[in-house]
Amino acid sequence: MNGKRWRWLFPPLYGLCIYASIRLVNDVISDTRFWERHWSINAWEIATCFTVSYVYFFVLMWLLRKRLSTTRPASRELLEAAFYIELISTFTLMPLAAFTDDGCQWYDVVNLYLIPLLYWLLFYAFARGNAWVRKSYEQQLLIEQINNDRLQTELRFLKAQYHPHFLFNALNTVYFQMDDDVPQAKRTITSLSDLLRYQLYDRQQTVPVHREIQHLDAYIGLQRERMNAHLRLEVYFSDQLRDQPVYPLLLLPLVENAFKYAGGDYWIKIEALLENGQLVFKAANAKPPIATVVKDGGIGLENLRRRLALLYPGRHSLETDDQPNAYSVTLKIDV
Incomplete structure (x- = not known):
C-alpha cells in the first residue's frame, strides 16, 4: 500500500x-x-x-x-x-x-x-x-x-599532484631536443599529448590493466629520450595482465621515482606480473654514492599510500627496500 x-x-x-x-x-x-x-x-x-x-x-x-x-x-x-x-x-x-x-x-x-x-x-x-x-x-x-564526496575530492587532488612533476620532466626533455633534433622533439610532443590525454580525459573509475601498462610503456619511452645512454633499463610486463580492472595512475609515481633517483651503477628494473589474483608491480633503481633525500609530499610514497588506502582498503600492500646501493618498491593489488 x-x-x-x-x-x-x-x-x-x-x-x-x-x-x-x-x-x-x-x-x-x-x-x-x-x-x-x-x-x-x-x-x-x-x-x-x-x-x-x-x-x-x-x-x-x-x-x-x-x-x-x-x-x-x-x-x-x-x-x-x-x-x-x-x-x-x-x-x-x-x-x-x-x-x-x-x-x-x-x-x-x-x-x-x-x-x-x-x-x-x-x-x-x-x-x-x-x-x-x-x-x-x-x-x-x-x-x-x-x-564520499570528500574522498572523491581528495582522490582527484592526489591524482592531480602527479601531473606537475611529470610535465616538468617531459617539457625539459623537449627543451633540450629542440637544439639537437627538431623532428624528435615533435615526436616527443606527440607522445606527451597522448600521455596527457590518458591522464586528463580518461575519467572512468577503473581501466583495464593493459591500458595502464600501455601508458607506462609510453612514459618509459619518453623518459628514454632524456636519460643518459649509459642507463641499463630492464622492463617486463606479463602477457597475463589484460582486462583486470585497476584504478589509473597508481603505478606511475613508482616509475617516476625510479627514473628520478637512479644513479650510481645507473640501472632501472621495472616489472609487472599476475600472481595469485594479484597485480604485482616492482620498480628498482641503483642509487648514487650520496643518495638524494626524498622529501615527503608531491608525488612521494605518502600520497600513493593515501590513495591506495582510499581505493583498496585491506586489498593491497606497498613495501620498500632501501639498500646502500639500490632502492626497490613492490606494490601488490587484488585484481
Whole structure:
C-alpha cells in the first residue's frame, strides 16, 4: 500500500476501532447493547467518528512536522499533542454524545476524553518514533554522501599532484631536443599529448590493466629520450595482465621515482606480473654514492599510500627496500 492511500484509509479504520472501544465500554457500564438501537443513530455516530478521525490525524501530523525541527523534550511534545486531542474531543465528540440516546452521562465524558486520548497518543508516539528513525537514516545517508564526496575530492587532488612533476620532466626533455633534433622533439610532443590525454580525459573509475601498462610503456619511452645512454633499463610486463580492472595512475609515481633517483651503477628494473589474483608491480633503481633525500609530499610514497588506502582498503600492500646501493618498491593489488 502506497503512502498516499495509507494517509486516506488509516484515519477512518483507526476511528472505527476507537468508536467500537467507546461503545463497548459504555454498554458494559450502562448495561445496554448499541446494536439494538435504531440503525440511523449508529450510522450517524460512525460517520461522525470517520470525519473526526481525519481531524485528529491531520492535526497530529501537522504537529509532528512542526516539532521535528525543534529540540523540545518528548514529554512536553506529548503534553501538547494531548492538549490538541482533548480540544478536538471537546468540540466534536462531546456535542455528539449530548444529542444521542440519553444525553451525555458521566461515563460518556470519561470515555470520550480518555479512550481517544490513549489511542491517538499511541499513534502519535509511534509516528514520532518512525519519523525520527527516518530522519536519522536520511541524515546518515547525507553524512555518507558528504564523506564520499570528500574522498572523491581528495582522490582527484592526489591524482592531480602527479601531473606537475611529470610535465616538468617531459617539457625539459623537449627543451633540450629542440637544439639537437627538431623532428624528435615533435615526436616527443606527440607522445606527451597522448600521455596527457590518458591522464586528463580518461575519467572512468577503473581501466583495464593493459591500458595502464600501455601508458607506462609510453612514459618509459619518453623518459628514454632524456636519460643518459649509459642507463641499463630492464622492463617486463606479463602477457597475463589484460582486462583486470585497476584504478589509473597508481603505478606511475613508482616509475617516476625510479627514473628520478637512479644513479650510481645507473640501472632501472621495472616489472609487472599476475600472481595469485594479484597485480604485482616492482620498480628498482641503483642509487648514487650520496643518495638524494626524498622529501615527503608531491608525488612521494605518502600520497600513493593515501590513495591506495582510499581505493583498496585491506586489498593491497606497498613495501620498500632501501639498500646502500639500490632502492626497490613492490606494490601488490587484488585484481
